[in-house]
Amino acid sequence: MPEGPARIAIAILALGGQGGGVLADWLTAVGEAAGYYVQATSVPGVAQRTGSTIYYLELVPEERLRDRQPILALMPAPGDVDLVVALELMEAGRAILRGLVARDRTTLVASTHRIYAISEKSAVANGIADGAKVLAAARAHAKDLIAFDMDELAARNASAVSAAMLGAIAASRALPFSRQRFEDAIRASGVAVDANLAGFAAGYEGRPAAAVATPSLTTEEIVEEGVRRLTDYLDEDYAGLYRSRLQPFTDPAVKREVARALALWMSYEDVMRVAQIKTRASRTAKVLADIGAGHGQIVHLTEYMHPRWEELCDTLPARLGARLARGGLPRRLLAPLFDKGRHVRTTSVSWFLALRILAALRRGRRKTYRFARENAGIEAWLAAVAGAAQCDTAAAIELARCPELIKGYGDTNARGRSKFDAIMQAWQRAGTQRGAELLGRLRRAALEDEDGTALQRELRSSA
């Protein structure tokens, strides 16, 4: 009887548009060139449009057939798959959930990069699934596991993730085919051959990039970052105010949360701060890296900004700004001027100059209407946290995290601020008996949705 496995079963799990079909075609070509009878199936359909899909191949050595018709399965049976390929980390998890990865038989080759599902991306705060759990499950379920970020590797070689994956499959030795055969299949396809060969080679040598874990800052480092940021935001005195506001907080855990939240709140993003950020030299470099502009190419940047009448009033001296913001003739006459968004071409000298001037106006920030409102909010919040720190540190920590709700600009910022205020009022009313537990529940409910219905439900139930 000819040596080598009687049959090889391969399942590829991918997202629609990732090139799973191309990968299946390459593997089919490799098998057939190596004298195997190959059957491949797929389930393309409307669910594939950005949804997850599966390709399944079975290979039988032709010399085993002696021109009889092999009866091959059209779909993978649990525990019956030799190689499972996952073109994204969560799809490796899905393969395990479908029982396709067997401890005694299956090699799992997975790319660890993430393409977030809509549920993860649209969460108000952080809805990203825990990739570590999937990797742990992969190690537990697979006979052999090869997992690294093939998308980033492919991008670095201007190639496709499917090409890098083919390299990783070749290197995994899960298939009895030489590297040469895989490369021949890419050449035979005649599509973007050079790029795909480059991606293949990178995938073949694929050394898992060291997972760069961002170390969490110590409290001192947070305070230093706060001082640096607020000096840049306004001046040394403002940074000094930040330090003095931290004095009353002695408990290390409370101080850490307050230091972080206070630094962010005191550097709220008004029109002047945005102008300052948009015209920093470091910002242009970051953009050019992000968009992958090649050398010798010229880049024009147009910012989408929409300062409204409210933002104008925020920048005016407090009393004047307050009066104009309330309404009256000037608002009716001038507000329509702010109705349309602005296309600000920051790579043009005139707009760049305008923004630099706007940024320079930050010197007068202390006198503005917005500063008055934000400062009042900060003072009230600090007092509440200090009050809670006396008797219930856990509650103080939860209170210190509440400013996290105030995010974004315009209506989004206003909604965040109203959620924050609602929780603060609930805290005043509830007093200190059910402190931390109540605040934690309210804060999480506030982050559940955009318009605050979950928070309202929670407030009613705990009133």
Next chain:
Amino acid sequence: MAERSFRKEVEQLRIGAGREFRGEGILAVTKALLQSGVAYVGGYQGAPISHLMDVFADADDLLKELGVHFEASASEAAAAAMCAASVNYPLRGAVAWKSVVGTNVASDALSNVASGGVTGGVLVIVGEDYGEGSSIMQERTHAFAMKSQIWLLDPRPNLPSIVEAVEKGFELSEASNTPVMIELRVRACHLHGRFRAKDNVRPRFTVQDALANPVRDTERIVLPPANFLHEREKIEQRWPAAVRFVREHKLNERFGPEQGDIGIVVQGGLFNTLNRALELMDLSDAFGDAKIPLLVLNVTYPIVPEEVREFCSGKRAVLLVEEGQPEFIEHELNTILRRADIQTRLIGKEVFPRAGEYTAQVLMDGLGRFLSAWTSRPEPPRPPAPDAALAAEVPQRPAGFCTGCPERPLFTALKLAQRDLGEHHVSADIGCHLFSILPPFHIGNTTVGYGLGAAGASAFRRHDGKRPIAIMGDGGFWHNGLTSGIGNAVFNRDDSLTIVVDNGYSAATGGQDLLSSAGDGGARSTRHAIETAVRGIGVGWVRTIDNTYDLRRMRDAVKDALTTDGRGPKVLVARSECMLNKQRRLRPRFDKSAREGRRVVRTRFGVDADTCTGDHACIRLSGCPSLTVRPNPDPLKSDPVAHVDNSCVGCGLCGEVSHTEVLCPSFYKAEIVVNPNWLERLVAGVKQRLLGLLHRA
């Protein structure tokens, strides 16, 4: 033209006798049709048979050479009606569509053709969209076949068996004057395999010959008294003829030992999965040498009573593997056994689930229960339950609009309009636009079928309150929506808004051309504007918006239509090219020009991580795959920031959303000039130095 070109596959259709065809199941069917001397082919695209339509659409010259007439039918009803050509003339015809939805649309014509019967063979190729990958209600084509007495083939899922089923299907149809359906499940359609080809055959009798000497026979037309004659013919002549043909040509197959204490009957299409389940239980091998007698029904209607009696008698119990419900075959077999007083027990849905796809695991479970009841084999251990903690972590992946899709801005505009005017009832349709019912848009209360979006809103008579909104794609519009929806609204003076999404293709099924496609249709006539048809049928308020990405204009047009006081139906045509097909067209040209040093501009959008505060309101209004999130670079912040990755095609919606909804100042448009001319380089150099100075100031 279709999402991908099928030129390469068309060449495979030319290969002659003895050479090996390699490709997928649905294309093997296409080759088998040409080998069977088919005279005309029609159909309507829809997974999983779209590729059959695509490859014929790309094979005009080959079809001309063979004298085969091909039509991309306006609908499945039109395709089924085409089979009238086989009633009086010896013309072999084939039509294809997605089932059961296509069969639903075609059922009127099918009933008529099946009643009068056919002279030339008629083959209906049905893509049974059931189980994984399916997007429709889970029903069985089997019910239709029995209702109109149309024979049903369900061949074993490998290319040689499928090709033989096509050839034998024509013969069965001609032997019994009855149309024949061949049912291919999703994976069988998309199954890469091989078969030994034969030469293509020119139809002996062509559509031109029929036109040259027309034949008519009143007895073939469904009108009294002939309609009553047809029913008797079906029972007294066509049925016995079919049963005799199936038996004599041994269309059903036997595997495993001749005799046995137990046996298994299985639909042909499930044979491979059954064999693998048996193999994993050491009861068969890779070539189907099963240890239990198997009767494989490649013809599931009509059932051949003698075969059933022969197979079941002498056995204590027989297992029936029949996917889906109601279990028509189980009822038929029980009736045959009861009438023949054969005591063999028939076990079917007792051990198998009545609903859901029959995967290998489902078959192993059922087999285990049957064998433990009727043999000494112990019941196999239950498969381990999936890891609940892992299941909680792996997110669902609902379908969504592609990157830069022109339909996304329409639903962002609808979401914004409803923020001002309140929630409206929205009757949705079938197509990519149906993704609006999923996150992040959640727009659409019902869908009742392809092109039926407008008709789905016709019950809502508006007195004061809000107008009902209906969504319809250009595919559904030409398929039937123009009359069932728009014409119906005009005639009944409905006061509703219908939004026709005109992306230039039947996009969801792979981007086939249609009447209003902008490109040159080649063998087919295109560039017929939807607005013209809508005005022609009597709608007064009609507006076409040619750039759906202009969010403000889209939102205002929707609000206008919903608030204008004129009564009667309003139609808003949202027209921009499907981005998937647009990129397929433009991308190669762009790359080529860039390589050859010509000046081209790539547009791409981005998010400024320093000003983004991680609220993701922009994502909730867009959902574009290229608008994603990444860890926050700011050490003090924890929530991920929005980020546009390199798949962005520069459609501009995210920028428009942040403008119209005043979300944040983080979005920027980057225009990257590739191969700039010398003047641009000069200006850029000067600006560079000047901005450098300003940075330091």
